[in-house]
Amino acid sequence: MSAVLDKAPAAERTEDQRRSWAAVLQLARFEARELLLRLPVLAMFALCAAWICWDMRDAWTSYPTLQDIDRATQTGPLLPALAVLLCANQAVLRSQRQDTDRHFGVLVLEPWRRTAAHALSVIPTVLLTALLVALQFTWAVLAPGSVGHGSVNELLVGPLTVLLAGTAGVLLARVVRSAFAAPMLLVLAFFSTLGAVPGDSDGSATRWLVPVVGDMSSKPLPSELLGRPAAWHALYLVGLALTLALAAVLVNGGRTKTVAAALVVAVGLGTWGAVGQAGKVSDATTQARVLATLNPAKVQSCVRQGHSTYCAFPEWTPRIGTWAKITDGVQSLAGGTAAQEKVLVRQRVEARYGMDADGSIVEPSTVPYQVTVGTRWGGPRVPEFAAAVSSVLVMGSEKSVGSLCDGRMVTIMWMALGRLPDPVTQLRAVRLDDSATGSAIVVSPTNPMSMTAEQTTVVRELFTAGTTTIAPKVKAHWAELTAPKVTTAKVAELLGVKAPAGADKCE
Numbered sequence: 001m002s003a004v005l006d007k008a009p010a011a012e013r014t015e016d017q018r019r020s021w022a023a024v025l026q027l028a029r030f031e032a033r034e035l036l037l038r039l040p041v042l043a044m045f046a047l048c049a050a051w052i053c054w055d056m057r058d059a060w061t062s063y064p065t066l067q068d069i070d071r072a073t074q075t076g077p078l079l080p081a082l083a084v085l086l087c088a089n090q091a092v093l094r095s096q097r098q099d100t101d102r103h104f105g106v107l108v109l110e111p112w113r114r115t116a117a118h119a120l121s122v123i124p125t126v127l128l129t130a131l132l133v134a135l136q137f138t139w140a141v142l143a144p145g146s147v148g149h150g151s152v153n154e155l156l157v158g159p160l161t162v163l164l165a166g167t168a169g170v171l172l173a174r175v176v177r178s179a180f181a182a183p184m185l186l187v188l189a190f191f192s193t194l195g196a197v198p199g200d201s202d203g204s205a206t207r208w209l210v211p212v213v214g215d216m217s218s219k220p221l222p223s224e225l226l227g228r229p230a231a232w233h234a235l236y237l238v239g240l241a242l243t244l245a246l247a248a249v250l251v252n253g254g255r256t257k258t259v260a261a262a263l264v265v266a267v268g269l270g271t272w273g274a275v276g277q278a279g280k281v282s283d284a285t286t287q288a289r290v291l292a293t294l295n296p297a298k299v300q301s302c303v304r305q306g307h308s309t310y311c312a313f314p315e316w317t318p319r320i321g322t323w324a325k326i327t328d329g330v331q332s333l334a335g336g337t338a339a340q341e342k343v344l345v346r347q348r349v350e351a352r353y354g355m356d357a358d359g360s361i362v363e364p365s366t367v368p369y370q371v372t373v374g375t376r377w378g379g380p381r382v383p384e385f386a387a388a389v390s391s392v393l394v395m396g397s398e399k400s401v402g403s404l405c406d407g408r409m410v411t412i413m414w415m416a417l418g419r420l421p422d423p424v425t426q427l428r429a430v431r432l433d434d435s436a437t438g439s440a441i442v443v444s445p446t447n448p449m450s451m452t453a454e455q456t457t458v459v460r461e462l463f464t465a466g467t468t469t470i471a472p473k474v475k476a477h478w479a480e481l482t483a484p485k486v487t488t489a490k491v492a493e494l495l496g497v498k499a500p501a502g503a504d505k506c507e
Contacts, residue, residue: 020110024117031121035087036128044083045128051076052136063145063319063377065220066137070154073133074212077158081165081211082186084125088166089181092118092173112254115174119245122166130159145322145377148315149223153230160237161211167244174248208233208277215355220375222313225292225351227285232276239270281354289351296348307331308343316347316375323373326382329419330389333471335478338393344370345389348445364398364446372398372445380443383417383430388444390416394482402447407491409455411481413442414462414470423463427456436460454488454500461497470495 035041055072092115133155140146172181207213208229215228246263292299292313302311305324308331312320323345331339348362362372371392373385390412391401404412417423417430424436431440432448437456442449451459462470474481477494489499 020113024113024120027114027117028120028123031091031118032124035084035091035121036124038083038087040083041080041087041125044080045132048076048079048129048132051079052132056136056139059140059143059146061378062143063147064140064143065315065375066140066146066148066150067223067226067315068148068220069137069140070150071215073136073155074157074161075214076136077129077133077161078212080125080129081162084122084162085165085169085186086183088118088122088169089173091121092170093177110253112249112252112259115170115249115252116245116254118170118173119167119248122163122170125166126159126163129162133158145319147318148220151223151230153234154228156234157212157230157237160234160241164211164237164241164244167241167248171244171248171251174251208236209274211237218376219349221349221351221355222292222315222375225285225289225349225354227281227289227354229277229279232273232279234273236270236273236277239266239268239273242266243270289354292349292351296346300347307340308345310345312347312373313349313375319377322377323385326386327371327389330386330415331393333415333418333467333474334393335475336482338478338482339475341369341393343389343392345373346370347375348372349375362446364402366397366399368397369393370398374445380429383420383426384443384445386416386420386426387412387430387442387449388446391444391449398446401444401449404449406484407455407486407488408482408484409449409451410458410462410488410491410495411474412449413451413455413459414474417459418463418467418470424460427459427463452488457500458488458492458495458497461492462495465495465497 052073055076137150137155141150168185172185213228213233243263243266246259246266249259250263288299296313297311299313300311301314301317302309303317303320304310305320306328308324308327310320310323327343327345331341331343334341344367346365348365350362362374365372369392371385371389373388374381388398391404392398393415394408394412395401395404413427417426420426428434428436430442431451432443433440437460438453439456440451442451473495480486480494481491492499
């Protein structure tokens, strides 16, 4: 009889614990629904969706690179993260504002379990963020011409940022019982993020302490050359979010062995991730960057199409057909031996500086009839590549184009743009000042070219005359049109358009 009485209290305690955790889940569901229906949260999720739509509006015409798109998904979730932090903080402080704290003492649910429920209520907003991120990335994957490989760890950053913000709001409410604490934290987080990202180098350790770490590069690199510690950063965010949530439970009276042990594990995960992400770029990645920059032939795949050979990094081989179409179109307008020349189109990058190489220019190749193509495509990159192919067919090599300052520029630009739709618009796109009149700098995958006002006028007149009229004249007078020091006036005369009055004066 005594043994039965001794065991009964333990069974009752176990049943009470089950009921308590069931109540925690019920409260978490209620608070989650309330959190999702809060106007700031709804507004910020709507703004996040609008941000994604705006950011991805050109995805189906801009040939997205997926290792850039996965990072692009991290900015939008910052908006709902701010709202979740504020509203989760207000939800915890609701009982204080409404003066109902004193009534909680008669309830079965202890205060620390209520805190756990508030922390769990953030999860649905995290899942909603993950859904938006998945839709954004999937849209890019389905876009025609998309290349590359996305990282799951980079995609996790957006949802984990919302989780981190929500748990921070819960902890702040338990530590500082003031409604003004959360807005002050938002201001502090905003300015600390601004100060942590700009100017930090590829190897900086402190830049990874903020949730979202951007980069300055606008030129995609092969995914194996990025060198971003995405997995370590995701682990760091998970550990930090769990630490904040468990610290809130501990502060509010949940001083059980289970909570303490879980907090130790969470701190360990966060520290492990922080240490891992603080490491420098590995030697293997550094060596791979140097190899891809100085000797890309060792890591590229080559395909022969028509007269030309196309060599690209493995992730970009699906674009070879697009490059070949432009190359064949330009070469079909050439005369002499250039019409049958075996062109080598090689993809080249400046990867030695990692994600900080945005301003780096790929040096012109000295290899005869080798044309450089970059890792971006679509928009102005199409006429830029066409101009690069045309200049090599006329000059013989990219290195020789740097000294160009005569009428051959007219032939180069007409061949480059003559077969493209709306050549005048393409002319604007390929020039640095977006103009179609006067002198300008013509952008190229390597060094730019100079175009005088007289050459611009002649090129536009050639566009007006039409490709069918000019093409036979170009082929017939190819030797004269591509002769060194040929004047723009002579080129205009040979092609049957009005000669300009001024002389060739390159900037």
